[in-house]
Amino acid sequence: MNHFQILIIGGGNAGLSVASQLLLKNKNLTIGIVDPAEKHYYQPAWTLVGAGVFDIKDTEKDQSNYIPKNTTWIKEAVTTFLPEKNTVLCSNDKEITYDYLIVCPGIQLDWDKIDGLKETLGKNEISSNYNFKTAPYTWELIKNFKGGTAVFTNPTTPIKCGGAPHKIMYLACDYWLKKGILDQCDVHYISGASVIFGVPEYAETLKKLVSKYGIKVHFGANVTAINGGTKTISFETKELSKDLENKFSNLQTSDYAIIENKNEDLFSKVSLNFDICHTVPPQSAPDFIKNSLLKDDKNPLGYVEIDKNTMQHSRYKNIFSLGDCTNAPCSKTGAAIRKQAPVVVQNLLALINGMPLNASYDGYSACPIPTQYGKLMLAEFDYSNKPKMTFPFDQAKPRWTMWILKTKILPWLYWNKILKGTA
Ligand SMILES: Cc1cc2nc3c(=O)[nH]c(=O)nc-3n(C[C@H](O)[C@H](O)[C@H](O)COP(=O)(O)OP(=O)(O)OC[C@H]3O[C@@H](n4cnc5c(N)ncnc54)[C@H](O)[C@@H]3O)c2cc1C
Incomplete structure (x- = not known):
């Protein structure tokens, strides 16, 4: 037919x-x-x-x-x-x-918009949860990390599940905290966005988390290349975070970050060495x-x-x-x-x-953000970027019940009810 x-x-x-x-x-x-x-x-x-x-x-x-x-x-x-x-x-x-x-x-996942990424993804300590084949490798990297520089990227384009690039970062940090090595981890979040989360009420929770885990955030950054051989990530940015400014002003010969130009009207090109990298490709x-x-x-x-x-x-x-x-x-x-x-x-x-x-349709969407193993903030909002909470409690507060929702209830609902049109 x-x-x-x-x-x-x-x-x-x-x-x-x-x-x-x-x-x-x-x-x-x-x-x-x-x-x-x-x-x-x-x-x-x-x-x-x-x-x-x-x-x-x-x-x-x-x-x-x-x-x-x-x-x-x-x-x-x-x-x-x-x-x-x-x-x-x-x-x-x-x-x-x-x-x-x-x-x-x-x-569409535009892996080839980041030079070198396609060739190196899934090896050389470079992973992505945006791929069925490489998501398990992310866990290998997190589990085996002994300290050093860990980089998490978020592209400049809209993506599916805007929270996923940083969800995995919070879980990794919590894992390293519990393992007693977080103070030996230099964690960088290189993001094309200008804020940690678009809804201020939920962003407050995440800002505290970023500070608790000591994550260095670089906003407005466009990742251009990832080299698996030299373990270098290159990105363009207009805003240099305080952390990178400090790094460059105290640059030692043994240091691994370089900056090519720093003119206010131009994008600065930054290269940073890493030990592990979780990356999310641009999408269209x-x-x-x-x-x-x-x-x-x-x-x-x-x-x-x-x-x-x-x-x-x-x-x-x-x-x-x-x-x-x-x-x-x-x-x-x-x-x-x-x-x-x-x-x-x-x-x-x-x-x-x-x-x-x-x-x-009012633009409703939800982003379940795990803040640590066993706790999750269920961010719900609509086109107005205002919270639209389903439950009769403050959802900006991470909770164990929401972790159970994400890890147990939603996967079951998906296969048994959502795809069948009954939820
Ligand atoms: C790492 C990650 C974490 C996420 N976390 C969450 C979360 O916590 N909560 C949440 O709600 N969402 C989350 N999402 C997003 C969610 O998975 C997507 O929003 C959802 O799957 C989109 O559904 P879709 O039907 O539009 O596309 P998909 O489910 O991707 O399906 C698209 C289908 O179209 C088919 N197709 C493609 N090209 C063609 C073609 N040329 N002709 C015919 N068919 C074609 C494909 O084979 C596929 O079956 C996450 C996604 C990722 C990757």
């Missing part, structure tokens, strides 16, 4: 949730899901894998066991959208047509979205252009989009998808039935 009433591009967190929810509302819909991947991943647990408290094997399952019954799985990669013809093209030139389209192929819309008519022309990262409340495409009214690939100015998380999926379902069914689109 090459025509579907509803065609979904991407069978990840968003695609399967929305397909299941649509069928729960109307079991007679004909739905096709296009996705070439044989495996489905629960990515939020990769932080826990990197911290040694979750088995990587439990984050990967056969996609065939999760594709909702009564849908058709087309194991192809979409390459081209022809929205005027209600058609998509796949890599083998297969054409699929639709009445309504839902676009959710996730976000998948290339086949960036090169398509669906993209937001005003956004250099090429996301799908939608109305941030209805989730409907701004120009093609029979197309909706959700998840990490959209230009909605929310934090890109599975938690956001939990609130976006019912909006897409309600509005799409309204459109099919000739009714007005009344459902509205």
Whole structure:
């Protein structure tokens, strides 16, 4: 079959949730899901894998066991959208047509935007929790670290789960604190952001944590290269942190940090040697979205252009989009998808039935940030960047109950309820 009433591009967190929810509302819909991947991943647990408290094997399952019954799985990669013809093209030139389209192929990891990273990732003490293959290596590095310089990076682009680059840093510091070696660890957070967290109420908790662990923070920094051979990270920055200023003014011949220029109008180029590095690559819309008519022309990262409340495409009214690939100015998380999926379902069914689109997504997202082993701050907020707390207590305070939510309850909910459309 090459025509579907509803065609979904991407069978990840968003695609399967929305397909299941649509069928729960109307079991007679004909739905096709296009996705070439044989495996489905629960990515939020990769932080826990990197911290040694979750088995990587439990984050990967056969996609065939999760594709909702009564849908058709087309194991192809979409390459081209022809929205005027209600058609998509796949890599083998297969054409699929639709009445309504839902676009959710996730976000692209641009490893090659950091020189040398692709070649060295997963060895030379350089790891990333953003990759199924290397998340376990993060734990090897943390566990075996005996002191020295540990670097954690965060890119300048929006990413999936904005908290993940620093979540692993807090857990690593707590591990080294308990091991009695934190005072021998020189920990650097090299971040493209200008603040530790965008919501001030939660940022306060994290600022105290950064100070407790003695982490040196470099904001507004763009990592340009990572060299696994020399164990050097290079980044450009306009703001030199006090720590780096001090390091450069007291530079010894044996020291390992160099700065190439320091003109206020120019970016300073900094190189820093490290013993271990956890890195997060820049991210953007998948290339086949960036090169398509669906993209937001005003956004250099090429996301799908939608109305941030209805989730409907701004120009093609029979197309909706959700998840990490959209230009909605929310934090890109599975938690956001939990609130976006019912909006897409309600509005799409309204459109099919000739009714007005009344459902509205408010930008809700959540970021569960472990502050130490056994304690977690559940940051919840919306488009206004104001806290939007679910529980009847101050969620800016890290708690054991929230750690249990992240490590036990949410993984179970994901595989058993969220993908089935019942949570
Ligand atoms: C380290 C890490 C920690 C995280 N922590 C959290 C957390 O604590 N809480 C939270 O809520 N979220 C977290 N997230 C984010 C969460 O995993 C994502 O936001 C979520 O998976 C996005 O869902 P999606 O459906 O948009 O994309 P994905 O789940 O990535 O799925 C995209 C799907 O599209 C398919 N696809 C890609 N290209 C094509 C193509 N050309 N044609 C057809 N199909 C295609 C892929 O095969 C894939 O199956 C984390 C992510 C990472 C990496």
